[in-house]
Amino acid sequence: MVTRRGFIGGLVGATIAPSLAKAVGDRDIEPEFLRDWLRAGRIPPMVERLPTHPRIINMKKAGLQPGVYGGTVRTIIGSAKDIRYMTVYGYSRLVGYDEKLQIQPDILMGFTSENDAVFTFYLREGHRWSDGSPFTADDFRYWWEDVILNKELTPGGGALELRPHGNLPRFEMLDPLTVRYTWERPNPNFMPALAGPLPLVIYGPGHYLKQFHKKYQDDFRLSALMKENRVKKWVDLHIKMSRASRPENPSLPSLDPWVNTTAPPAEQFVFVRNPYFHRIDENGVQLPYIDRFIMNVSSSSIIAAKAGAGESDLQATGVDFTDYTYLKDAEKRFPVKVNLWKQIRGSRVALLPNLNCADDVWRKLFRETRFRRALSLAVNRHEINMVAFYGLGKPSADTVLPDSPLFKQEYADAYIAYDPDEANRLLDELGLTERDSEDIRLLPDGRRAEITVETAGESNLDTDVLELVRDHWRQVGLALYTRTSQRDIFQNRAMSGRIMMSIWFGIDNGVATADMSPSQLAPTMDDQLQWPLWGMYHLSAGQSGTAPDLPEAEQLVALLSHWGATSRFEERQAIWHQMLSLYTQQVFSIGLINSTLQPVLKSAKLQNVPEQGLYGFDPTSYLGIYMPDTFWFKEA
Template identity: 25%
Template sequence: MTRTFMTTTAMLLLATTAARAACPAMTMADDQGIAPGAFPQQYDLAEYEAAAGCEMAFSENPEIADLNGAIQGNPDLPPLAERLPEEPLVVVPYEAVGTYGGTFDALSNATEAGTSDFLSVRHVNLVRYSDDLATIVPNVAKSWEWNDDFTELTVTLRKGHKWSDGAPFTSEDVRFYFENLALDPNIIEKPKDYVLAGGEPIEVEIVDDQTFTLKLAAPKPGLLAHFATSYAQPFQPAHFLGLYHPALADDADAKAQELGYENGYALINAYYGASDWTDTPTPMLRDPAQAEGLPYGTQPTLESHIYITDTTEGRKLVANPYFFQVDTTGQQLPYISRQDELYKNDNEVRILALVNGEVDYKSQSLQLPSAPILLENQEKGGYTIQLKPTIALPSFSFNVTSPDETKRALFNDVAFREAMSLAINRDELNEIAFFGLGTPQTYLGFSPVPDFAAEFVDAGTGYDPDTAMVALDGLGMVDADGDGFRDLPNGEKITLNLQFTTQGIGGEVVELVAQYWSDVGVATTVKEVTPDEYRAAQSANELDVQIWQQGTPVAIALGSSERFVPPYGSYFDHRVGMGWAEWIDSEGASGIEPPQYAMDMIADIDAFQQAVPGSAEAAEIGKRIAKNFADSYLFIGTVNAPAPIYVRNGLKNVPEFQTWSYEYYRTYPYRPTQWFLAEDN
């Protein structure tokens, strides 16, 4: 009996030891027989330990203390166990468990220009799309639950999650974002669509430190897709920014003034910026001398890396020592210690840097016309090019609220816009600018084109310059002075100045479209400008023609109506109806009254967002929206073609991308926190 008892005890001890063994190095390439979790390519900690039969031991980057020391204002680090959440997100690497260290070299155009590609590498949000671009998975949020009619979204955060300075991250940081930033007109003058539902502000009800409920005045099932794709993070560090918020702290202005700012709002703007754009210059760039006396060089973050320098030449970042993700062996992510972002505003200079293998990853601002030279030099430069479908369609739009009343009247005439569309030889454009790899397409608002809009995809894309010229004659655009080009109906000369930036469209496309329009008698000039110059002219309503890629997947349209209502985009898109937007915002007190088709689209996108996704009702509304775009020619689409994605061979665990797209927030679905740099690169 005694011997049997001892044998049984030994067996139990052995079984317990096996169950609590070190966690295996599971990867997507070698799952080691471990069952998938509730969501693809990741687990919650307890879920992974149960599936793998292990107890995870955590380890950290050996450089982490030095990296933390470079973060202005950060205290000395506590042990790793006190920095990770109680249940960190376990990320399954693609090919291999990575090694720590190295510097990720990035290339952007300039401060706030062409930076979203690099920003996406360190980005986090409540949720994200998995790399199938169809499945929404947890990220900062541990879980979520909708009520039956999509008017309440309850989100659970990870207990023990901390900001990059070690302060607790809680539901209060979400409430602070909504109530004290996004919905405070002193910070953001006009609320963004994604903090509204049914035109009313989204309310935040705090259940406890880890749980909150977003209460919506109308159904908005696409809100989760917004969180999965947007740069706008619905949480900000209340423990820091709240100290200077006049609505929250009586001494906010006095504290800000002690640090050299006019008031608390001015200090918040120095850190957060007067928008949701998360890549505005830090105080280190705004006033380097003053920044040295500030509590932090940049505000605390939940992202994988944080700024340590910010100059007009570029920025440097280091790994966040409190980041909430680990790999399957318990190594805290990210693997890569440092990130360096260099600014090069000239497209040819950027291409040369890529050809020379000076960059680890690049997608934004790369257009298909640059593909041949990049493909030709792959082996020599030590990189690989992925040619992937694009989501957005290179498009042209006429300024329907131009300050010039004669131009405005012409640009508002659908017959003019249709004629200019018919003048474009899209088949030739495809062959010359896109090497025959694209498909001529009209702009329908939704992209990729859903089934409910498929019947309109070719509307107005035929090449018919004779019909275009007859239409222009009928509009009174004749060559009154005999110089070979048409004049405005009142006899004034008109030359369409086509300003563009390679961040938004390929130069060859603009040159060809300019020639097609000249061929039907409308004079054009073409000028490449920097993204900042383009946006400044756009913001001042000075552009006759706006030129950029435009398009929105259905899932994202369900969460944000930005591209369906005037001015039809943000600072980073087309904003062709700024006067219409002013009229709507002022309830008719100022601006220019929109035509009926624009008002119809506003009503339709509101209804589309409130309908059950995939339902017959949603399809019917979506079809009306697509037809409205096709009939109005508000945006003139050209050719949908692939674009290049550049990956240096020394950067590991980078998968094949599904698309070249800003719409799914570039690298975010492909889990850059588990990318690593090979030791010999």
């Protein structure tokens, strides 16, 4: 039996010593921001607000500087819905990744995992929601019994991470501070799903949410609440008021370091410190150090301009490598510092032939391994790297980065050598030997071999890269055209098979470990533009889309299933390597350049922001694993 343990507190690891508790009580280390609340009796003193065993972040051990309270961080977002970045940045999770991408308890005091099938979670005694109400096992029971098992609120039967084999687990509330989830077979996706940027939700503030639930609220009051919140069904009311991933409801109790105080619509959202946040530094100072985050809504197209004009204290979203020179120049005019972090995607730009393309001739060609290899070999990645990335990226297939323990050079090198002669040979071998007067190859039905690559039009970088690829493919008798459409239309066109090929990012997680799901390498999601219909088939459990009918894609699905059925690390590692080899040898996505750089702008006074870091959505939650609650202003 494989048993994993992750403990903090009285089980294994650091606990809040009596002397530290006394120090917290004796010293006046309350944030100035909360003084009025304390005087008014709205909140108790810090020693009563903290859990009995808070999570202690040892700053010096982590290479950070203990900080001081105060200050406001300004940041810019592209639309009101982007307040979700605060949930991602705050990175308060039951369990979360550390900087080495190992899972550790965070909100939880500790956990045990037996064969990745039986998970027992231990809560922190005295932990409270942001409104001061106790956070207990009952919040897990509410979500389980009244949300997940409620067929109106959860008509699909629950998230796939909760039912990997078709059935939900058995839930038990062992005592007020202990819950257990039991599957009959391993569920290795469970813990990574809880640690993700948009985590699997398995608990909620039942004391607050019951007022929006028909089981607990009378019909008259429920109707009034529905009218007040402009929804027609009680289900929509509960969903709207309980959504933590996009914190639009300022009344929703939270466990995050900062909580929203602004109801939409608004042009500015103000997040303030959570008085009951569960982390402290080694000196007993409660985190976060920073009092407020202000998110100013702007047009996505001018975020970089505004950040470079001194209107942001911390900016990573909405800026790209193409903005680096401009942002770096801002250091001369404003007290800001611009660092470069490494993007963790398998490829910053990738070409994705749609294997579900509705055009019969093109679909047959795209499903030919030799054709995909020819397309890849015909691209001069060195030129793209020099022109678009100033030589700072790495030519690579769409695969994991050297920062991943799963990296092998053979995966990165698969069919990336610039070899137009070999590309021509493969295309000839496929029977595409006839050419027109402009030297463009002809398809079997007589049409010119014209590939339209579609883009969501969100990056000038895509356009620059496609200009270069157009010239490369012209050398092997293929014509490239581009089409731009908005993201929603772009996605719909892909699903309907009207997109032949797209330019997008490569795999999301280029720093994966064997304990993270390899689902990104198999058809599992409808936004995988190389096989959206196969992805939808998996996502809908066979209710929509079409089943994969290409042997290699079927093999990837089978391997993924095998990974999900084992609790042995060595087996998972072997499966990852099989999938990475198959994915790169088959060139299901044509990766171009990875290890590209992401500008991160910060106020020169903002401390503990790493000069170098890994930047991406999953698993690093953008800035999340670097704990923005530990950032502080030198002159707050």
